Amino acid sequence: DTAVSQTPKYLVTQMGNDKSIKCEQNLGHDTMYWYKQDSKKFLKIMFSYNNKELIINETVPNRFSPKSPDKAHLNLHINSLELGDSAVYFCASSPRPTDSPLHFGNGTRLTVT
Amino acid sequence: QQQVKQSPQSLIVQKGGIPIINCAYENTAFDYFPWYQQFPGKGPALLIAIRPDVSEKKEGRFTISFNKSAKQFSLHIMDSQPGDSATYFCAASVTGNQFYFGTGTSLTVIP
Numbered sequence: 001d002t003a004v005s006q007t008p009k010y011l012v013t014q015m016g017n018d019k020s021i022k023c024e025q026n027l028g029h030d031t032m033y034w035y036k037q038d039s040k041k042f043l044k045i046m047f048s049y050n051n052k053e054l055i056i057n058e059t060v061p062n063r064f065s066p067k068s069p070d071k072a073h074l075n076l077h078i079n080s081l082e083l084g085d086s087a088v089y090f091c092a093s094s095p096r097p098t099d100s101p102l103h104f105g106n107g108t109r110l111t112v113t
Numbered sequence: 114q115q116q117v118k119q120s121p122q123s124l125i126v127q128k129g130g131i132p133i134i135n136c137a138y139e140n141t142a143f144d145y146f147p148w149y150q151q152f153p154g155k156g157p158a159l160l161i162a163i164r165p166d167v168s169e170k171k172e173g174r175f176t177i178s179f180n181k182s183a184k185q186f187s188l189h190i191m192d193s194q195p196g197d198s199a200t201y202f203c204a205a206s207v208t209g210n211q212f213y214f215g216t217g218t219s220l221t222v223i224p
Contacts, residue, residue, distance in 0.1 A: 042217065
């Protein structure tokens, strides 16, 4: 009974391709996030949505585009993939923007070759 | 600029030891300080959190010590076990704003 689930778990693709990662939460939370964890395990926020509205949009290349069709889903689409995009991408949710625990998914390991 | 500085980067202790992980911050507006635990292949999970109105919080074998004047907080793991081997992240946030994570500490507890 996974609270925050993301698919796929692994994604291997070539440079220049376009790919998407999907995320769903069944916790009834209002806020969802995308985080990037690099090879040194540093966690950096990319985007945050509250009730389907974008509230945090960190400095990421505009090749990355989040989409929230409803409160329970937040997808990440990446265009023209580059080698440097290789990382683990985590989806997370919280009842409200910060000030409350983040519930993370198990990550999507993206490898760009 | 790293908003939350975490040390050490890695830590090895014997079973039963008390590993201590330290974090420091500059932004005095931060009002929520959680610690997350991450096992390989999994997402981080909330371990324990503290607000700046208390100096210590304990949950089971995990204790946060908070020093508001020094702008530092630390995680202590009592009677550490091999199952505690994981990466630990401190974080800080201003209510309603984003979380800032430390750089992580890889803990290994040797049986």
